Amino acid sequence: MRAAVVAALMMLPRAASAQVPVAARDVTSGATTAAADGDDAVRRELAALRARLAALGEELRRERAARAELLSTVDADLQELDGRVVELSEQASGQEARVALVVAGTATGNLAMTSADRPAYSAALSPHFLWSLYGRALFEAHIDVKAGDGTTGLGVEFAQIWLPLGDHLAVGAGKLIAPFGFYMDAIHTAWINRLPDEPLPVADDVGVAPTHLYGAQLRGAHRIGGARLGGIAYGGSAPVLVLAGQEGELPAGALDQDRAGRAAAGGRVALRPVAPLEVGASGHLARVDPADAAMVDRVLAWTGGVDASFTQVAPHLDGTFSLHAEYIVARTNERGGDTYDRTRQGFYFQAAYGPSEVDARWLRRLEGVVRYDFVDRAGLAVEAPPRVERFAAGAAYWLQASLVVKLAWEIALTERPEMDTTSDKRVLAQVAAGF
Amino acid sequence: MRSILFLFLCAAACSGSRAATSAGPAAGESGAELWAASCRRCHAMRDPADYSDAEWRVVILHMRVRANLDDGEVRAILAFLTSGE
Numbered sequence: 001m002r003a004a005v006v007a008a009l010m011m012l013p014r015a016a017s018a019q020v021p022v023a024a025r026d027v028t029s030g031a032t033t034a035a036a037d038g039d040d041a042v043r044r045e046l047a048a049l050r051a052r053l054a055a056l057g058e059e060l061r062r063e064r065a066a067r068a069e070l071l072s073t074v075d076a077d078l079q080e081l082d083g084r085v086v087e088l089s090e091q092a093s094g095q096e097a098r099v100a101l102v103v104a105g106t107a108t109g110n111l112a113m114t115s116a117d118r119p120a121y122s123a124a125l126s127p128h129f130l131w132s133l134y135g136r137a138l139f140e141a142h143i144d145v146k147a148g149d150g151t152t153g154l155g156v157e158f159a160q161i162w163l164p165l166g167d168h169l170a171v172g173a174g175k176l177i178a179p180f181g182f183y184m185d186a187i188h189t190a191w192i193n194r195l196p197d198e199p200l201p202v203a204d205d206v207g208v209a210p211t212h213l214y215g216a217q218l219r220g221a222h223r224i225g226g227a228r229l230g231g232i233a234y235g236g237s238a239p240v241l242v243l244a245g246q247e248g249e250l251p252a253g254a255l256d257q258d259r260a261g262r263a264a265a266g267g268r269v270a271l272r273p274v275a276p277l278e279v280g281a282s283g284h285l286a287r288v289d290p291a292d293a294a295m296v297d298r299v300l301a302w303t304g305g306v307d308a309s310f311t312q313v314a315p316h317l318d319g320t321f322s323l324h325a326e327y328i329v330a331r332t333n334e335r336g337g338d339t340y341d342r343t344r345q346g347f348y349f350q351a352a353y354g355p356s357e358v359d360a361r362w363l364r365r366l367e368g369v370v371r372y373d374f375v376d377r378a379g380l381a382v383e384a385p386p387r388v389e390r391f392a393a394g395a396a397y398w399l400q401a402s403l404v405v406k407l408a409w410e411i412a413l414t415e416r417p418e419m420d421t422t423s424d425k426r427v428l429a430q431v432a433a434g435f
Numbered sequence: 436m437r438s439i440l441f442l443f444l445c446a447a448a449c450s451g452s453r454a455a456t457s458a459g460p461a462a463g464e465s466g467a468e469l470w471a472a473s474c475r476r477c478h479a480m481r482d483p484a485d486y487s488d489a490e491w492r493v494v495i496l497h498m499r500v501r502a503n504l505d506d507g508e509v510r511a512i513l514a515f516l517t518s519g520e
Binding site: 100101102104130131132135138140162164166167168170172185186187189191192219220221222223230270275276278309311320398400401402 | 472475476477478479480481482485486489490492493494496497499500501503504505506507
């Protein structure tokens with residue numbers, strides 16, 4: 001384009017002179033001079049235009065060179081940034097792929113006051129280690145460090161490794177909390193449980209349900225339309241029967257859950273027909289006679305239980321209520337004898353309500369709780385089985401979702417045949433923090 | 436015992452209309468809905484800001500086991516927890 005313009009301009013003088021007729025050159029000298037002056041002016045203007053064009057051309061070349069250099073610099077910077085982004089992405093991916101450890105857990109401070117005894121204080125720190133292996137496998141361990149009334153205790157509540165199998169299953173192995181029923185598997189953690197103590201059927205030492213085993217478990221769940229069906233199957237070690245003459249902290253006929261004896265297996269099936277409601281049934285069969293005992297033949301202990309839980313926001317009540325209940329029955333049967341035959345049963349029902357939908361923030365954090373529970377702990381056939389029945393009422397104040405202050409009043413009625421029923425009242429307080 | 440069973444059945448019946456409009460166990464639930472429905476059954480819902488994204492990826496593995504969640508539900512809940520919304 002520029003070359004065409006220049007060529008056109010170059011053509012102007014020749015064209016101008018070519019268009020002047022010969023006859024016009026023969027005009028008087030004045031006309032010739034005027035024409036010559038005009039030609040000079042045109043030539044000067046043309047020269048100026050040429051010079052200006054050359055200057056513009058040079059300026060255009062400089063601008064293009066500068067832009068090319070700038071683009072080259074920007075391209076180089078962008079390439080460097082791209083490389084840096086890739087490098088950082090690889091680092092991030094590498095960090096995700098490496099082992100990741102999260103330390104969660106619970107801390108509690110407890111106070112129990114009765115009219116007969118002095119107050120009992122205790123505290124516990126229970127770190128929960130979650131160790132993710134390449135984002136797929138999980139190793140978790142829960143340690144209990146307890147102190148109270150001049151005693152300290154350290155124990156491993158559970159330690160197990162989990163591996164997902166496909167979309168719906170997970171297999172775990174190690175020291176397990178027996179996945180029997182709902183309470184121990186889901187809500188026994190102090191910052192989740194709404195009362196300072198545990199229901200009798202699942203409590204340590206006095207409970208009816210199996211508590212721990214060394215073994216493996218398989219869990220899975222599947223949707224069926226709008227419902228959900230879940231299942232757990234497990235197998236491993238069994239508790240050990242305390243034999244007559246070998247009593248220690250536990251009476252004869254009790255099952256020592258801290259010892260790993262012969263074999264046990266069990267499972268739970270749970271159905272969630274609608275989101276807030278879950279109903280489950282559990283079974284557990286164990287051979288509990290000590291391996292080294294010659295005085296007893298095979299002793300089998302089977303345990304069965306049903307459970308139900310319901311948690312729902314109730315707008316017409318301006319709050320959230322939750323219901324939990326479990327019934328557990330356990331039977332020990334000795335082959336070839338009846339020394340250790342016994343049946344135990346336990347039950348609890350807990351109801352909680354919190355005005356979670358009201359405007360007042362301080363009120364939304366409050367939750368009232370009531371619970372009824374009992375346990376029949378049959379000892380040996382020759383002993384009178386004690387039955388303990390309790391009623392508890394309390395309140396939990398949730399400072400945060402995992403920080404709660406609990407206060408409860410509890411009355412326990414203990415029945416023994418041929419003896420008067422005794423009642424014990426106590427006040428319990430607890431601060432529990434989940435981290 | 437029968438009165439307690441009756442109480443559960445009444446509660447389930449009364450929740451029918453609420454369940455239909457809230458986070459039910461249906462396909463297509465959002466991560467937020469699954470988070471609310473799965474976590475509230477057992478405990479108060481913790482703030483997503485309680486843990487970093489990397490920590491949630493570890494914690495959610497524990498909750499997959501405890502709450503018996505499937506892989507799709509875990510991904511949806513994790514996406515919600517790490518979305519910052």
